[in-house]
Amino acid sequence: MSEPNDNHLPEARGIYSDFLKKNKMFFTKERTQLLDFIFEQKGHFSADELMFEMQKADVKVSRATLYRSLSQMVEAGILSESDFGHGHTHYEIAIGSKPHVHLICTDSGDVREVHSQKLEEALNDLARKEGFKIKRYKIQVFGVSKSSRKEAAKL
Ligand SMILES: [Zn+2]
Ligand SMILES: [Zn+2]
Known part of the structure; x- marks a missing residue:
């Protein structure tokens, strides 16, 4: 959070x-x-x-x-x-919020906010190569969470 x-x-x-x-x-x-x-x-x-x-x-x-x-x-x-x-x-x-990744579970609808130093570095690298100045970003990743997969396995 x-x-x-x-x-x-x-x-x-x-x-x-x-x-x-x-x-x-x-x-x-x-x-x-x-x-x-x-x-x-x-x-x-x-x-x-x-x-x-x-x-x-x-x-x-x-x-x-x-x-x-x-x-x-x-x-x-x-x-x-x-x-x-x-x-x-x-x-x-948005004020004071750091760039982050949303992991969105398509089964439960749960959203987890995570940070990745590696991803940030990769994006900064990409932007530098493109001569692009990043202001902000949020990345949405859709998938199935661990707990939803566990729930599904129980059925
Ligand atoms: Zn909602
Ligand atoms: Zn967020």
């Missing part, structure tokens, strides 16, 4: 506030609450999962605002989106 992102919250607030200002929108109380709540989340979350968590925590933000704000935050570079083949988008905090 990713490390806690709380330390990047002030930075995210600044970026979001600038983004909203540029787009002639206000950093409303609702948007502030939403951003703060997102920074309490760990790992990856869908809009529905976030909505569910917010309802549990009694944070009142409408579904429309949630969806709109999530895409704004992606546009502003605060969040990034991933498709794990679940039929919905997953979000994670």
